[in-house]
Amino acid sequence: MPSGRVRWFDANKGYGFITDDGGRDVFLPAAALPEGTNALRKGAKVEFSVVDGRKGPQAMGVTVVASAPSLVKATRPKPDDMAAIVEDLIKLLDAAGNDLRRHHYPSQSESRKLAVLLRAVADNFDVEE
Known part of the structure; x- marks a missing residue:
């Protein structure tokens, strides 16, 4: 075969x-x-x-x-490192939430940075099956 x-x-x-x-x-x-x-x-x-x-x-x-090995699994951060990243991201999101409560969007540069960070963190959680 x-x-x-x-x-x-x-x-x-x-x-x-x-x-x-x-x-x-x-x-x-x-x-x-x-x-x-x-x-x-x-x-x-x-x-x-x-x-x-x-x-x-x-x-x-x-x-x-x-099956081929998953590159995502092989290259993503260790859980302890990821926990610190998520905690920092929560602080950034909290600050953005406070701005929104005051009826103001974060500045354009802060919004872009936050979007990039959210996508990067999401990519580390997304696992190919």
């Missing part, structure tokens, strides 16, 4: 590609995924059968051998 790694897969489009161990690209339709699986992460190691499709080789009967 051939094996390879997922080059990319888009669940919304319903397809992607596998690069087999020989370097050949193989079309990966969503229908070939294991039951209960509707997406694969880039780099996941898979085994599959190959059939000749209309536009070239197509994977069928895909089995996930090893």
Whole structure:
């Protein structure tokens, strides 16, 4: 049974590609995924059968051998560091809330900084599954 790694897969489009161990690209339709699986992460190691499709080789009967490691999980801060970041963010949000209670939005530069910080903290909490 051939094996390879997922080059990319888009669940919304319903397809992607596998690069087999020989370097050949193989079309990966969503229908070939294991039951209960509707997406694969880039780099996941898979085994599959190959059939000749209309536009070239197509994977069928895909089995996930090893999932690709999550870069988000590997690079996010330690919980103790994240706790300090969240506490500082709460202080900034509290100050912004006080301004809003006085019927004033924070200045444009403060608003931008707060938005950037909120997105960065959210990215550290968002875990790829």
